Amino acid sequence: MAMSRIAGRFARIEPRLRAGRLALGLLSDLPRKNCWTIAEWAGEKTPHGMQHLLCRASWDADAVRDDVREYVVEHLYDEAAVLVVDETGDVKKGTRTVGVQRQYTGTAGRIENSQVAVYLVYAGARGHAAVDRELYVPRSWTADPQRCQAAGLGEDTAFVTKPEVARVMIERFLDAGHRIDWVTGDEVYGGNPKLRAALEERGMGYVLAVACSAEVDTKAGKFHADALAAKLPKRARQKLSAGRGAKGHRFYD
Structure with a gap:
């Protein structure tokens, strides 16, 4: 750019x-x-x-963020594009970096002293790129106003969950005048009913992972997700590629 x-x-x-x-x-x-x-x-x-x-x-970092979003959509525009929400972490030493604490980060694949941010990615046939970001500030920080103030955060900084952060970013994308039909994310986001409800209110489809123990309502009653999936015959499944990876196509049923 x-x-x-x-x-x-x-x-x-x-x-x-x-x-x-x-x-x-x-x-x-x-x-x-x-x-x-x-x-x-x-x-x-x-x-x-x-x-x-x-x-x-x-x-103005937020204005630059908006400029980057417009640039990405302009160059990667695809009518069938989707929004992907996910978090990533940076391993840190010490306790002064804003939002740092011992928490799981995919960067290390384990619990580490790290700073985590939630990202929104625009993905289409022409490529993919991040269009938004928000720092995740854990309760260990928001419950300590003096620590927040010392790090440059406001004393009234409130705790916001990762799914809520995702909702804010998705709505910011839509409110900027962009149309998108689908959102996808992992279990962190799929397990949050408020995020799913917010997407439905905006008329958006979603493919969000849920835990195998998540309960699903059907006309035959409630079932755990894994039990319901097991009831499907093999002919009900279709094997598709989620794209090429380091070891070839990534197939999923």
Whole structure:
């Protein structure tokens, strides 16, 4: 994306130019990417400028987010595109990074001291890219106003679940004037009835995973999801590819 598209979101030229170098650094083949390594890659003697850009410089990050969303939809537009919601984590040391705590992160595949964010991805035949993001702030933080204030969060920061964060991002996408028919996500989101109800209210279809113990209402009564699936004959199933992976097509029944 041309930096000229987001140039107006920066109050000064210095952070705008540095933002360009930061973006190129993030796209580089650096094995590890942080303010130190990207600053060195960009020819800067210290990481202070990159840290200033991310922590104190005057620029509208939410407006840049909206610019990125419009750019993605413009270049990857597909009438059959879907929205994918998922979270990812960054393993961290210490306790001062906003939202950090010991929690499961797919990045490590286990419980680690980490910071987790929820992402919304636009996916179609021409490719896929993130169009929104929100940091997940655990209860261990929102229950401690002084800790929130010290980290730059408001004292009144309220706890919001990951499915609620997903709902906010999906509605932000729709309210920007974009049409989408389907949302997909894993069990974290499929197990939340409020998110499913919100999608239904907006007339959206969804394919969201649920736990095998989730109860499903049928005309014959309630059944656990795994028991209901087991009652289906083999001819009721269809094997489809969810796309190519590192080991070939990823088939699902």
